[in-house]
Amino acid sequence: MPNCFQCQYFYVTWDKHHPRGCKAYGFKTKEMPSMTVKKASGQECLKFLEKKK
Template structure:
């Protein structure tokens, strides 16, 4: 079995930094904040890599 592809949340358009010191990282697509990177939390919870990843682009 191969290791799932690691996604870099900092390159995703849904990732944001919060003002909450207990949960400094957030995901707008899933609507949660956490201490860990959102993609790691999604992988640990579902066993699958994040399906909402969208690369940031020049808009």
């Protein structure tokens, strides 16, 4: 499963109930976005793009 912390679409929100977000899919969640995508679609995240170092 992709590590969201290494993805350029991952961001941290100010929402204490949904502290993590994904700009690629446009949602906020309590768990890691890649886990939410896996639960909803049954597939690994297809929009993972590693951050440029």
